[in-house]
Amino acid sequence: MASAAAAAQCFSSYSSFPGTWALRQRGGARVLQLSSRRSFCVSAAADGFDNQNREYVIVGGGNAAGYAARTFVQHGMADGRLCIVSKEPVPPYERPALTKGYLFPPEKKPARLPGFHTCVGSGGQRQTAEWYKENGIEVLYEDPVVAFDGKTQTLKTSSGKILKYGSLIISTGCEASRLPEKIGGKLPGVHYIRDVADADSLVSSLGSAKKVLVIGGGYIGMEVAAAACGWNLDTTIVFPEDHIMPRLFTPSLAKKYEDLYQQNGVKFIKGALIDKLEAGSDGRVSSAVLKDGSVVEADTAIVGIGAKPVVGPFEAVGVNPEVGGIEVDSLFRTSVPGIFAIGDVAAFPLKMYNRIARVEHVDHARKSAHHCVETLLTSQTKAYDYLPYFYSRVFEYEGSSRKVWWQFYGDNVGETVEVGNFDPKIATFWIDSDSRLKGIFLESGNSEEFSLLPQLAKSQPIVDKSKLQAAASVEDALEIARSSLQSAPLF
Numbered sequence: 001m002a003s004a005a006a007a008a009q010c011f012s013s014y015s016s017f018p019g020t021w022a023l024r025q026r027g028g029a030r031v032l033q034l035s036s037r038r039s040f041c042v043s044a045a046a047d048g049f050d051n052q053n054r055e056y057v058i059v060g061g062g063n064a065a066g067y068a069a070r071t072f073v074q075h076g077m078a079d080g081r082l083c084i085v086s087k088e089p090v091p092p093y094e095r096p097a098l099t100k101g102y103l104f105p106p107e108k109k110p111a112r113l114p115g116f117h118t119c120v121g122s123g124g125q126r127q128t129a130e131w132y133k134e135n136g137i138e139v140l141y142e143d144p145v146v147a148f149d150g151k152t153q154t155l156k157t158s159s160g161k162i163l164k165y166g167s168l169i170i171s172t173g174c175e176a177s178r179l180p181e182k183i184g185g186k187l188p189g190v191h192y193i194r195d196v197a198d199a200d201s202l203v204s205s206l207g208s209a210k211k212v213l214v215i216g217g218g219y220i221g222m223e224v225a226a227a228a229c230g231w232n233l234d235t236t237i238v239f240p241e242d243h244i245m246p247r248l249f250t251p252s253l254a255k256k257y258e259d260l261y262q263q264n265g266v267k268f269i270k271g272a273l274i275d276k277l278e279a280g281s282d283g284r285v286s287s288a289v290l291k292d293g294s295v296v297e298a299d300t301a302i303v304g305i306g307a308k309p310v311v312g313p314f315e316a317v318g319v320n321p322e323v324g325g326i327e328v329d330s331l332f333r334t335s336v337p338g339i340f341a342i343g344d345v346a347a348f349p350l351k352m353y354n355r356i357a358r359v360e361h362v363d364h365a366r367k368s369a370h371h372c373v374e375t376l377l378t379s380q381t382k383a384y385d386y387l388p389y390f391y392s393r394v395f396e397y398e399g400s401s402r403k404v405w406w407q408f409y410g411d412n413v414g415e416t417v418e419v420g421n422f423d424p425k426i427a428t429f430w431i432d433s434d435s436r437l438k439g440i441f442l443e444s445g446n447s448e449e450f451s452l453l454p455q456l457a458k459s460q461p462i463v464d465k466s467k468l469q470a471a472a473s474v475e476d477a478l479e480i481a482r483s484s485l486q487s488a489p490l491f
């Protein structure tokens with residue numbers, strides 16, 4: 001059904017926020033009271049719907065927006081009511097693919113859109129541009145929101161559109177941290193990777209690259225360095241810490257992966273910072289000078305030095321001073337009634353660890369989107385109770401000598417016990433001072449083994465550390481952990 005027509009027809013009583021309700025009406029200019037503090041102005045045009053008024057507006061057309069749209073559709077509340085304002089030229093897609101299948105070399109069947117629109121990453125329907133049209137969802141492409149006025153409940157887009165919203169969901173995600181322009185951070189051949197345009201630009205550089213420098217030893221660094229091996233490129237990775245993935249991996253776990261990368265020809269420069277990136281005579285990056293004065297030649301550089309939440313232009317809604325991002329409660333409500341935030345940008349109560357967190361991973365983007373829209377559209381008041389889940393997969397391309405894939409659930413706090421030799425399995429258990437299992441990492445598990453991980457991390461059973469240390473194999477260690485699940489009272 002077309003958006004405007006649907007909006008003209010479907011007005012009826014509904015509840016859109018716990019404890020509030022509104023009378024929705026046909027035609028004529030109306031102000032609808034959604035709660036004592038929140039109103040939604042409908043100044044209807046001749047067809048009964050003024051296109052300047054949107055009932056639900058999602059700002060940001062990324063991973064979380066795609067999953068939020070699905071929940072609106074599931075509740076029959078999308079048609080003619082939902083608008084997504086996107087900076088990108090395509091509908092929401094599964095962003096993780098950009099440093100995985102997207103970077104396969106041309107002969108190894110790289111992933112391309114429309115193949116990985118949400119929600120295929122979790123086994124759901126592929127929501128193409130047609131899907132949004134068929135479901136009456138208005139999507140404004142390449143028109144980012146540049147200004148926000150909470151008093152008048154309006155947004156201004158870069159093309160000058162003024163959009164009035166009833167309820168607003170902020171899902172602006174993160175942006176890549178950049179090296180300053182004055183040290184060469186914007187030179188041709190220097191890449192950042194956050195969206196499809198970035199990935200296309202990188203692919204075109206990889207096509208003619210010889211020497212690749214990967215800056216940063218986190219998720220992007222590890223995934224892109226592995227991808228560069230698939231293109232048979234001379235690859236060096238440089239980062240300030242003494243091992244890769246410092247936010248999650250133990251030094252010993254990191255060493256296993258570093259050895260594998262080295263077997264694939266990747267060179268590591270640890271404990272080093274970039275002083276500047278220099279251009280050759282063609283203006284393109286040609287080398288990096290490190291702080292110790294040494295020089296690394298490179299015709300292509302990929303910078304993965306972290307991400308920052310995109311809070312502008314919504315700072316007034318309330319930014320968390322510790323973790324950044326828009327602060328929300330356990331129902332994704334900001335301090336402003338009718339305004340919500342989800343995904344990477346949301347600073348939310350991580351209930352099980354009793355702290356405010358931002359989680360920059362896709363599982364949370366998906367789940368927070370669903371939880372928020374359920375809150376908005378139904379009388380749900382159940383607090384979001386998230387169990388952190390991170391994963392990666394590298395060397396997946398056809399012909400790779402060794403694929404790796406790992407999952408981590410929980411919190412990486414306390415002492416660790418590592419079991420296995422990475423042949424191919426390895427597991428790390430994080431155990432706190434009360435002997436509770438807090439976090440668990442597994443490489444190359446099968447589906448049954450991986451499905452045990454969230455049960456363990458959620459229940460946090462008391463485990464016998466010495467038994468785990470003595471385990472003869474990863475399988476045995478998982479069995480020991482599984483048996484502790486049965487003997488220990490669940491949280």
Ligand SMILES: Cc1cc2nc3c(=O)[nH]c(=O)nc-3n(C[C@H](O)[C@H](O)[C@H](O)COP(=O)(O)OP(=O)(O)OC[C@H]3O[C@@H](n4cnc5c(N)ncnc54)[C@H](O)[C@@H]3O)c2cc1C
Nearest residue numbers: 060062063064087095096144145173343344360361362365
């Ligand atoms: C290359 C890459 C690989 C990743 N791989 C993994 C992985 O393997 N596993 C994992 O768990 N997580 C991974 N992640 C993280 C995961 O993709 C994010 O957690 C997830 O995309 C967050 O969803 P989001 O909707 O909050 O933000 P995003 O998906 O980033 O979407 C935000 C959207 O908002 C848009 N936007 C920003 N400002 C405005 C504005 N003012 N107006 C309109 N639109 C705006 C942006 O352009 C973007 O389209 C990866 C991230 C990247 C960048």
Ligand SMILES: NC(=O)c1ccc[n+]([C@@H]2O[C@H](COP(=O)([O-])OP(=O)(O)OC[C@H]3O[C@@H](n4cnc5c(N)ncnc54)[C@H](O)[C@@H]3O)[C@@H](O)[C@H]2O)c1
Nearest residue numbers: 215216217218219220221239240304305306307360391392
């Ligand atoms: N599998 C996944 O979950 C996955 C994959 C790719 C990207 N992502 C997401 O994308 C975002 C960006 O990833 P990322 O890898 O850039 O961030 P990250 O935080 O994982 O890693 C950043 C790394 O940059 C390095 N670093 C920091 N400052 C530096 C500097 N000045 N010079 C050189 N190196 C420096 C450090 O080695 C650090 O580990 C994150 O939100 C991440 O969660 C997730």
Ligand SMILES: O=C1O[C@H]([C@@H](O)CO)C(O)=C1O
Nearest residue numbers: 094096097100101116120121
């Ligand atoms: O969650 C994910 O979604 C994409 C891809 O599976 C979509 O096809 C990807 O690479 C992930 O890790």
